Amino acid sequence: MATVAEIIEHYCDPKTEGRPWAVSWSGGKDSTTVLVLVCRALQMIPANRRTRWVNVIMLDTKIENPILEDYMRRQVRAFNRWARQNDMPISAEIVSRPIKRSFWVGVVGWGWTLPTNGDDRYCTHALKIEPQNARLADGNPCLQLIGSRSEESTRRAMTINKYREERGSRFSVSPYNDGRWIYLPIVDYTTNEIWQILLNPLPWGPSDEIRRLYKDATGECALINPGGSVKATQACGARFGCWVCPPIIRDRSTENMANVYEWMKPLTEWRQLLKDVHNPKKNPHLRSGYRRNRTPMGPGKGCLAIHARKYLLKELLRTQEDVNRLRELDENPLHRVPIELISQEEVDMIHAAWAEDADKRPWLIDNREMEPGDFEKAEKRLSERQELRKERRAKKKQLLDEKPFVVTTV
Numbered sequence: 001m002a003t004v005a006e007i008i009e010h011y012c013d014p015k016t017e018g019r020p021w022a023v024s025w026s027g028g029k030d031s032t033t034v035l036v037l038v039c040r041a042l043q044m045i046p047a048n049r050r051t052r053w054v055n056v057i058m059l060d061t062k063i064e065n066p067i068l069e070d071y072m073r074r075q076v077r078a079f080n081r082w083a084r085q086n087d088m089p090i091s092a093e094i095v096s097r098p099i100k101r102s103f104w105v106g107v108v109g110w111g112w113t114l115p116t117n118g119d120d121r122y123c124t125h126a127l128k129i130e131p132q133n134a135r136l137a138d139g140n141p142c143l144q145l146i147g148s149r150s151e152e153s154t155r156r157a158m159t160i161n162k163y164r165e166e167r168g169s170r171f172s173v174s175p176y177n178d179g180r181w182i183y184l185p186i187v188d189y190t191t192n193e194i195w196q197i198l199l200n201p202l203p204w205g206p207s208d209e210i211r212r213l214y215k216d217a218t219g220e221c222a223l224i225n226p227g228g229s230v231k232a233t234q235a236c237g238a239r240f241g242c243w244v245c246p247p248i249i250r251d252r253s254t255e256n257m258a259n260v261y262e263w264m265k266p267l268t269e270w271r272q273l274l275k276d277v278h279n280p281k282k283n284p285h286l287r288s289g290y291r292r293n294r295t296p297m298g299p300g301k302g303c304l305a306i307h308a309r310k311y312l313l314k315e316l317l318r319t320q321e322d323v324n325r326l327r328e329l330d331e332n333p334l335h336r337v338p339i340e341l342i343s344q345e346e347v348d349m350i351h352a353a354w355a356e357d358a359d360k361r362p363w364l365i366d367n368r369e370m371e372p373g374d375f376e377k378a379e380k381r382l383s384e385r386q387e388l389r390k391e392r393r394a395k396k397k398q399l400l401d402e403k404p405f406v407v408t409t410v
């Protein structure tokens with residue numbers, strides 16, 4: 001109730017009257033809790049004072065875990081129905097990156113290398129942050145409410161503290177420097193408190209499905225494991241991430257779900273295949289050895305060769321067929337509906353990308369050297385760079401080892 005009262009106070013703040021809010025909703029337990037609290041607040045505000053519009057944004061990476069994706073879509077529909085029927089100034093929408101820049105078009109079409117769990121984790125930015133920020137810029141909300149909690153992980157707590165307005169505050173400035181404020185209503189909640197809220201029905205429908213989702217994916221259950229001892233395993237902090245998530249070593253949520261739902265097994269196998277195809281140690285011949293701009297990178301490096309991309313698409317479509325065949329046998333009627341792992345529009349764009357590369361960038365067709373000595377030069381350049389880096393590190397260490405004072409005995 002204290003959080004609901006706080007939300008009401010900020011909602012009715014005359015200083016920002018009329019300016020919209022945005023709520024980020026992933027469908028997971030934390031952001032759902034924030035949305036529940038916002039709805040409870042709206043229900044308590046008299047109708048004539050509900051003058052601020054609240055836009056609920058749900059991100060779809062288009063490679064979401066299929067169970068969660070289906071759940072997300074049904075939740076958005078149920079939520080909007082509830083908002084309309086109760087005349088609430090709030091609505092939810094699904095936002096995603098344009099198809100021509102989707103993960104599949106990038107990786108299978110243009111042969112992008114896979115994101116890694118380091119500086120090169122471009123997927124989080126490209127699939128989540130970029131579309132969300134563009135949508136926010138369009139709606140220009142004065143406040144964005146998100147469900148981050150300090151208890152989620154040490155790394156998350158550090159990020160929260162870095163951007164907090166002041167120590168202990170539930171407000172922080174947007175790290176994207178766009179003048180937006182971020183409000184973290186449940187930043188100090190424990191997992192137990194979250195599940196206590198979600199044990200009650202959601203304003204827009206029952207809450208048993210979200211509890212079952214967590215139980216199937218992680219074993220975390222509101223009734224069996226109220227402390228929520230299972231930690232997030234996804235690379236970008238998402239409990240249920242993308243089913244192909246390359247940065248993580250093992251996607252435990254999809255693997256656990258595959259133990260419950262037979263039709264998810266081909267997904268875990270295809271994910272491994274994607275990683276193997278990109279593994280330069282296992283399959284160096286599947287990389288072209290060049291960048292898109294023809295910079296030689298050497299054998300086993302650079303963009304994926306066109307023949308490897310063709311193999312990936314063939315296997316992906318076969319996986320889609322296998323998944324749908326197995327889904328027909330599922331006990332749950334909701335799971336018997338066929339799903340699309342990749343859309344026809346994406347497949348068409350992928351074919352167009354191969355044709356363009358074959359025509360304009362012949363160095364990406366296979367792993368052949370375009371000019372004799374290209375790869376040798378690339379290897380030389382790479383080892384020179386490595387040497388330089390080693391030297392710099394050694395110099396830095398030497399400087400650190402040197403004592404910053406001199407003692408003279410007289």
Ligand code: SF4
Pocket residue numbers: 061115121123124127128234235236237238240241242244245246247248
């Ligand atoms: S879940 Fe994995 S693939 Fe998806 S955006 Fe996050 S890190 Fe990238």
